[in-house]
Amino acid sequence: MIRQRSTIYNTGSSHDSVIQDARANSLKLNTSNFLGEDKIVQKSTPFRFIDKIRVQWFSFDNQDFLFSKYSRGLNVFCKPNLHAAGFSKNEFFKEVRGFLTNYIDIPEDAWIVSKDALFYYDSSLFPDRLIQSISSLIGHETTIDLERPFNLDYVYENDQCTVKLNGHTTSQLTYERQSGKRREVGLFLREPGISVRDDIVLAGVRAVFEDKADSEAQDNNKNSDFLQKTLFHVKSRQRKLARRYESKIQPNGLHPFIELEFDKDNKIAQEKKLAFDDDVLQCKLFCYLNLPRSAFIDKYQLPKYLEPLVTFGNNDLELPEYKIDSWGSEFLFEVKMPELSNFQIPLHSRYQLRNETSGLSFKQLPEPIIFYGCDVRQPEFLNKSPFDNRIDVGGNYERFFTNDTVFYHFESNQELLQFTIPTAKDSFHTNQMLTFICIGCGTVYILYKLLLANFASVSGRAKVAPSKKND
Numbered sequence: 001m002i003r004q005r006s007t008i009y010n011t012g013s014s015h016d017s018v019i020q021d022a023r024a025n026s027l028k029l030n031t032s033n034f035l036g037e038d039k040i041v042q043k044s045t046p047f048r049f050i051d052k053i054r055v056q057w058f059s060f061d062n063q064d065f066l067f068s069k070y071s072r073g074l075n076v077f078c079k080p081n082l083h084a085a086g087f088s089k090n091e092f093f094k095e096v097r098g099f100l101t102n103y104i105d106i107p108e109d110a111w112i113v114s115k116d117a118l119f120y121y122d123s124s125l126f127p128d129r130l131i132q133s134i135s136s137l138i139g140h141e142t143t144i145d146l147e148r149p150f151n152l153d154y155v156y157e158n159d160q161c162t163v164k165l166n167g168h169t170t171s172q173l174t175y176e177r178q179s180g181k182r183r184e185v186g187l188f189l190r191e192p193g194i195s196v197r198d199d200i201v202l203a204g205v206r207a208v209f210e211d212k213a214d215s216e217a218q219d220n221n222k223n224s225d226f227l228q229k230t231l232f233h234v235k236s237r238q239r240k241l242a243r244r245y246e247s248k249i250q251p252n253g254l255h256p257f258i259e260l261e262f263d264k265d266n267k268i269a270q271e272k273k274l275a276f277d278d279d280v281l282q283c284k285l286f287c288y289l290n291l292p293r294s295a296f297i298d299k300y301q302l303p304k305y306l307e308p309l310v311t312f313g314n315n316d317l318e319l320p321e322y323k324i325d326s327w328g329s330e331f332l333f334e335v336k337m338p339e340l341s342n343f344q345i346p347l348h349s350r351y352q353l354r355n356e357t358s359g360l361s362f363k364q365l366p367e368p369i370i371f372y373g374c375d376v377r378q379p380e381f382l383n384k385s386p387f388d389n390r391i392d393v394g395g396n397y398e399r400f401f402t403n404d405t406v407f408y409h410f411e412s413n414q415e416l417l418q419f420t421i422p423t424a425k426d427s428f429h430t431n432q433m434l435t436f437i438c439i440g441c442g443t444v445y446i447l448y449k450l451l452l453a454n455f456a457s458v459s460g461r462a463k464v465a466p467s468k469k470n471d
Contacts, residue, residue, distance in 0.1 A: 379404030
């Protein structure tokens with residue numbers, strides 16, 4: 001049986017005129033400009049050698065209790081079950097290909113090893129086949145408007161598949177009781193006056209559609225008891241700061257910089273209530289970054305305020321891009337500054353194949369994620385939130401922190417950064433012909449010198465011979 005939970009976040013101040021019709025077997029809502037989340041859970045075919053899979057697509061910066069922030073684009077994590085009987089690398093990848101090729105094409109050599117899982121990242125690849133499969137699974141009745149930016153979180157774990165979609169809702173929503181599906185629908189708004197950032201109070205109504213129709217309910221009549229009033233608290237693991245930053249690339253030949261500029265309206269002194277909220281104990285500032293294989297970071301050439309904590313991926317400083325199969329590398333830094341100010345991250349570009357038209361290779365990378373990681377009191381309340389996304393695998397930077405950590409994110413544009421790498425521009429055939437001519441001329445010159453030396457040697461022996469005879 002499929003279990004689905006649909007949450008609608010009313011960003012207004014009242015539910016008036018939102019509920020259009022409520023019956024025992026259906027619910028109709030007017031949800032223009034609301035936010036929402038669909039969570040779908042169902043049993044899945046078990047794998048022998050795959051322990052966990054997580055596919056995340058991130059393109060939308062949500063609000064309040066639905067807020068989360070990951071690297072923009074596609075993130076895929078796959079954890080092998082190393083203790084499975086008969087485990088082998090070949091059989092594991094065969095199982096991975098069998099699953100992923102239905103949705104996403106990832107070459108076997110494109111993964112990198114990260115912590116305890118394989119990791120693949122692409123800033124532009126859209127998982128359209130996976131979205132189509134999910135839409136088909138839930139009967140194309142999504143709460144989320146998939147024509148606008150949205151987030152996807154797909155998890156396989158313990159023979160169970162869990163999918164979350166969140167973003168803007170469609171303008172009209174209708175939920176109906178269906179065979180083979182249990183559906184819970186919640187309509188909430190943030191209770192003003194008593195909600196704070198670390199303790200959000202939600203007020204609203206909830207309806208549950210069981211698999212079988214309620215024999216006592218009459219479809220033709222409105223049922224006021226069908227909707228249950230609900231009030232509960234949410235402790236969010238990921239939280240927003242009012243301060244924002246912008247990222248841009250500073251060109252510098254083969255050694256560009258990522259430059260981060262922070263708003264000066266809200267000074268760090270205001271944040272150094274660095275107990276941002278009542279439940280916070282202590283905080284540190286971090287920077288998380290995914291780099292495509294066209295660029296890398298030399299940890300020995302970092303400024304003193306960037307302390308590398310995590311590095312995964314191919315960091316061979318000598319290899320050109322076309323000699324690397326993996327997608328790139330990931331980094332986590334602690335930013336050590338007495339007061340937060342603008343700073344730079346130095347990059348190194350890898351050598352490219354020639355570009356015969358422009359002499360430049362154009363690349364993209366996601367902007368760095370800048371955040372505070374903070375220890376909190378009573379972390380068990382974080383796990384109790386039905387909207388908490390933390391699990392053992394995936395989540396970019398989340399998996400490098402303990403379970404009692406909350407994250408405070410700066411606002412940002414979340415755009416992909418563009419940078420260029422100088423390349424050879426001349427034609428290959430011209431270079432090849434010049435090379436052959438140079439090699440040919442060099443070979444002829446060497447042969448000429450060898451023949452000349454040999455001729456001189458023979459001539460010398462001929463002149464000495466008569467004198468030796470007279471002696």
